[in-house]
Amino acid sequence: MAKIKYFYNPHKLDFEKVGTSIWTIVLRVFGFLSASAVAGGIMVFAAYSFIDSPKERVLKRENEQYKLQIKYLNGRISELGVQLSDLQERDANIYRAIFEAEPINMVVRKPGANKYRSLEGFDNAEELIALNQKVDELNEKVRIQSKSFDELSQLAKNKTLFLASIPAIQPISNKDLTRVASGFGYRIHPIFKTHKFHSGIDFTAPQGTPIYATGNGTVSLAENGNGYGNHVIVYHGFGYSSLYAHMSRIKARPGQKVKRGELIGYVGSTGTSTAPHVHYEVIKGKNKINPINYFFNDLTEEEYQAIRNIAAREGQSFD
Ligand SMILES: [Zn+2]
Numbered sequence: 644m645a646k647i648k649y650f651y652n653p654h655k656l657d658f659e660k661v662g663t664s665i666w667t668i669v670l671r672v673f674g675f676l677s678a679s680a681v682a683g684g685i686m687v688f689a690a691y692s693f694i695d696s697p698k699e700r701v702l703k704r705e706n707e708q709y710k711l712q713i714k715y716l717n718g719r720i721s722e723l724g725v726q727l728s729d730l731q732e733r734d735a736n737i738y739r740a741i742f743e744a745e746p747i748n749m750v751v752r753k754p755g756a757n758k759y760r761s762l763e764g765f766d767n768a769e770e771l772i773a774l775n776q777k778v779d780e781l782n783e784k785v786r787i788q789s790k791s792f793d794e795l796s797q798l799a800k801n802k803t804l805f806l807a808s809i810p811a812i813q814p815i816s817n818k819d820l821t822r823v824a825s826g827f828g829y830r831i832h833p834i835f836k837t838h839k840f841h842s843g844i845d846f847t848a849p850q851g852t853p854i855y856a857t858g859n860g861t862v863s864l865a866e867n868g869n870g871y872g873n874h875v876i877v878y879h880g881f882g883y884s885s886l887y888a889h890m891s892r893i894k895a896r897p898g899q900k901v902k903r904g905e906l907i908g909y910v911g912s913t914g915t916s917t918a919p920h921v922h923y924e925v926i927k928g929k930n931k932i933n934p935i936n937y938f939f940n941d942l943t944e945e946e947y948q949a950i951r952n953i954a955a956r957e958g959q960s961f962d
Pocket residue numbers: 841843844845921922923960961962
């Protein structure tokens with residue numbers, strides 16, 4: 644209840660109500676409104692500061708989710724990095740070792756200084772830049788690695804062709820290894836009876852025994868002459884040729900493509916020869932080399948050692 648004020652009127656000797664002027668009322672109303680406004684302002688400010696609006700709550704939740712997602716992505720990228728390292732390890736220690744290739748140069752190109760400038764304004768710039776750096780580094784490593792695999796697949800193709808081409812078996816069937824009669828090196832010449840360099844390996848076998856090409860290639864010569872009698876030369880590529888001499892009959896013709904193990908003629912004793920045999924040579928570039936090192940395809944390790952010992956024996960060649 645509003646207070647009612649009185650004053651004493653000495654003229655009337657009585658108490659009278661104190662009147663309220665219009666200004667007083669205006670001032671009071673204004674005062675009240677001002678106080679209310681200030682109090683309201685303080686309350687609204689407090690509410691906004693300490694209590695989230697529904698919209699803010701949604702935004703905050705989204706923000707938390709983004710943070711979690713970034714963390715998850717970070718983890719995934721790290722996992723990829725580990726897998727890639729594993730590939731690199733295998734590449735360096737197995738694949739490149741098999742093909743005797745130089746180790747790959749794993750220097751990762753550093754991104755330019757301005758690369759992440761567009762990310763700098765964001766609140767979580769540090770996190771975003773780190774994430775982008777990781778992805779870029781992975782990209783670089785994948786690029787280098789895929790280049791390495793291209794190189795390896797080319798090497799593998801060449802190696803496959805190389806292995807199919809070079810001489811790698813004996814020119815006649817020799818299951819019990821009894822047919823190697825004379826090896827590569829200085830031997831007593833069967834006719835001149837002097838020590839002479841024997842530039843191939845002699846395999847004795849009955850007249851008419853099949854003779855096979857020892858690697859894939861092209862017949863470069865098939866003729867009679869040169870003390871070799873009927874003989875065939877196969878060019879294998881990679882600088883390798885093989886020669887088969889003293890045939891009773893030639894089966895191949897010049898220019899013919901042959902596969903390893905394909906019939907090219909028959910054992911005989913034509914040319915400078917003392918008995919039916921095939922004189923077999925392996926030629927690399929311009930040099931006649933020891934064919935014993937080129938029988939690796941059809942022999943076990945023990946057989947290979949045995950045939951080496953047989954071929955190393957001193958004795959007379961069949962030429
Ligand atoms: Zn010979």
